[in-house]
Amino acid sequence: MGGSFNGQGSIGGQTRNYIARLDAATGLADGFDPNAGQNGIVRLVATQPDGNILVGGDFLSIGGQTRKALARLDANSGLADSFDSKLGNNNGLVTSVYGLAIQADGKILAGGTFNLAGGRSRENITRLENDGKLDRTLNINTTSDVTALAVQPDGKSIIGGSFTSVLGVPRFGIARLNTDGTLDLLFHSDAKALPNTITVQPDGKILVGGLLDVGGQSRNLARLDATTGIADSFDPHPNDIVWSTAVQPDGKIVVGGDSPVLVERRAIPLRALMARPA
Secondary structure: OOOOOOOOEEEEOEEOOOOEEEEEOOOOOOOOOOOOOOOOOOOEEOOOOOOEEEEEEOEEEEEEEEEEEEEEEEOOOOOOOOOOOEEEOOOOOOOOEEEEEEOOOOOOEEEOOOEOOOOEEOOOOOEEEEOOEEEEOOOOOOOOOOEEEEEEEOEEEEEEEOOOEEEEEOOOOOOEEEEOOOOOOOOOOOOEEEEEEEEEEOOOEEEEEEEEEOOOOOEEEEEEEOOOOOOOOOOOOOOEEEEEEEOOOOOOOOEEOOOOOOOOOOOEEEEEOOOOOO
């Protein structure tokens, strides 16, 4: 798990800075201790098929190495390997990663606040090879931060953020990219959004949570059509910001956010969790 906890306290009975791993039975922290420094929030954790662990956030060092906002850690030792995306900002802003996804071919998508990756200009989203080198076939410009992303089974990518255009085409917070990095023009959501989370359901429909406006109405959790991106009638009415979503094997949806109450709908019951961005 990652978050904003640090050495002033403990988790699982041990002092840990922003990232820890807990035993599934006891909840106690094991020997995995990457130590994200003293000011290194970890927002995202993703496990690769080989067991190595990708992490994203605001950190400047982790796993015993200088790594800015994105790193790969050995699953046993927690030490950072040679994977180095060289993310950065040459405009004085903090370099942050808010979205992270692993494609079926092993390539890695990262979104956030940055304008450099692999030593080249990349605005807020980049794709990396498995060794951390820049995938030069994907060169996308967004007008502002990318705060969430997800990869579909067909390889297309859904991205969300505070942007108003992608590759020069108007898109207000949600867009879909083809596998070659071009914009999917058929997908044009009616939701104006600041998404925190994007999850693709097994049927291809897309769950988006955050601060949303759908058809002129506030809707902090929406479901979009797999082809057009238009929101359907799914509206569980969370009364505050949604930070995370996940789909269970039985199709039910788990939602976490600032809302203490979610209304259970007949079609797809919801399980409400209290959670903060991590």
